[in-house]
Amino acid sequence: MEKENKRLAVLVGCNYPKTRNELHGCINDVLTMRDTLVNRFGFDLNHIKVLTDDGSASILPTGANIKKALDAMVDQAKPGDVLYFHYSGHGTRIPSLKPGRPFRQDEAIVPCDFNLITDVDFRQLVNRLPKGASFTILSDSCHSGGLIDKEKEQIGPSHVTTEISGTLSVTDNIKPKAIPFESILQHLSSLTGIYTSDVATHLLELFAADASLKFRLPPLEVNLFESLKPDEGILLSGCQANETSADMMNPVMTGGKACGAFSNAVEMVLKKHEAQLSNREIVMLSREVLKEQGFEQHPCLYCNDENANATFLCQPAAQNTTL
Template sequence: MEAEKKPVSNKEVAKKAILVGCNNYPNPKENLSGCHNDVYNMHNTLIKRFRFDPKRIVVMVDKPGSKQMPTAANIKKQLKKMIEDADEGDRLFFYFSGHGMPICHNGEIKQAIVPSDDNLITCMDFRYYVNRLPKKATFTIMADSCCSGGLIDQEPVQVGQPYIVQPPKDQTCVGENKPKMIPYESYMANLSARTGLNDPDIGAHLFQLFGSEASIMFRLPPDQHPKPLKIDQGILLSGSEPSEDTIDDPADKNGPAGGAFTKTVVAILKGHPAPITNKKLVNKARGILGNRKKYPQHPCLYCSSKNADAVFLRKASHGLAEIGESSEDRVLED
């Protein structure tokens, strides 16, 4: 008598994405030129290469007519919704192109991205979201911004530096190439002008300006900050080391303006039609960008060792099939 076969789950993995591009900032001197192009580039890649449903991709760019401006409050609202709506095994993707910066907090240097309203979203905010993922769901973050290494607080490093030693030196770029970092002194001066406070504590300024929408790094006492889990499903692909600039390249004969990291990743994916692991993708980008004669940068990977060897945006669990997925695309979990 044959053993009874166990039913196979027909549940399809949901793939959802939030794509953010910030070209325009309160201080016009900090404006960038290629971040919207980066978002459109990633949008096309998600649909054509990874078969994301366009209806499940939220696009946020700071230009007239945008449905949602990429303020910190709007970005975090979408992140919260994506995490809360996620089911077991879902694939979640957050992409950011814009300024990043290191910040000193309680004697430590931490990382943050800078939305269009200058209200920082910090590594502790991303740690908070990663800690709330449902079982076997993964949350991949790709950050094309300066000092983005370490953007998930205390996530293990697989490629690159584990932590930031000191802030990057201001880099003077010749021509239209521009580092995607707001210098700390300039950022603090802008905040002081808006708040009227004479206080070296960045959190005091941000809390006065944004209240409950400020980062949990500044709203909560240290003993209430989210702590890293023993094992989590956060995956960070950063455009640079924690103490390094990323570059916003100008338009030229090779194409429109855009982030060097984003353009490199998209080019690698186009030239590598087979599934590629997170680690291999980052190492390829690191090899290309690290050898640039001008403005080299070194992408990093932060995640568990298991997720380092998982296929970029294609990791699937037992019984959970992705739309359009072939058997060779799967990386099965124990």
Template sequence: MVSADVDFRRLVNRLPEGASFTIVSDSCHSGGLIEKEKEQIGAERRMTQERPHEPKPSKKAKSLTFDIIHSAIDTAAGILNDATNIGQKIFGIFGKDVSLKFHPHYVDGVMVLDPLEEDEGILLSGCKANETSYDVVLQNKAFGAFTNAVVNVINQNLGVGISNRDLVAEAANILKNKGFEQDPCLYCSDENTNTLFLGGFA
């Protein structure tokens, strides 16, 4: 069960020399998914132009209420009703495969990680940590709005490639101009900000 920022941080810390780890995340609250990765593009770093006369697409938020999540965990936990907190319940369900976030050795919400230096983790997030990531509805089918924007930008740059920074910035402009209330972000080292997304593509 890989679900927490510390899990992805551990993966990034274990990358062999010369390798990079790129995540495109279009889920709600995905900003900062790699713990302590440097934010290169966020809402406060970006300026976009509104296009008020452009038709707005149908959109809907992707979310589950806490009651639904809590009920699902209780059902999965079964006999773990005596667990005193949700972390114990989740550990009881997944055992040794549980996210580090809920591991018994993860004390008081803090885990000692390897020293943080410039690394090869690259996160393109559809929204900030406190935001919802929306779907775009096309022909009665829902797609992640950020994913759809990223694919459109990539298709426009086939054969030449595009940097991580420009990809997120252009995708953000598409979402803003279409009326989506989410702020895509880029988290990576200074060096990887201007490197080509996935090293370039044909």
């Protein structure tokens, strides 16, 4: 009997409790998505690993722990398997270390211990996928566009099928999911006692081999992780690389339950449309939801041409119903 393909997920919610960077809806985001994965997309609860920083999870979402969980998921992947990573938390932009790009900025997520996970780390994970497996990343964080280095833009600053504009109308209950690079440096400097603007120096001092590949490898070696051909990485980002994503602390539209604006938009789209939706449809419909709510963030899609129109998370046809 042919073995059924696995559906594996790592869900990370960072609220940074009792810090100046505290958010409110990130853990709610991943717990809601956990239920959606099980009830709609056929994931086994035992194949979903949840990392949160509120004390409810057995594993804290440190940089090392997140990468360990992602590595384990990719390591056990076989052709046909569906892998999913949902991150809700802070994001940031860091100066590029690549030769010839002194003014370019690269994207990173901010685990609870500030051990940054960068676009190069996600590129390396995607490059390790066995042929025929897919890896979908949904990042509800600031500056998340382009979080898989060198992934092809399908919907974003250069490729948008509709003009989206809006004004943030509920600012009293909104907090951006961004930590400025200067604040990252200040925090890391307070831990290392080293006063330099070179973030790599701090991260290597604090985390050594657990620091991002971007900081552990010479820039020329980092370039070896660039995508040379279409791959199975799929990124749904909460916003463009130069934008922020919103954390809604007391949103009227969710009955007062704190959540990330993008995560909530995706959930609203899935509830409204019970039929299969493509990755492109998920992003465009989420853009419409956020526009109606008055947000200025623009979700993006990065993947190869085929996956742009592929079904989001390969939703089993048996669970498909008519719109």
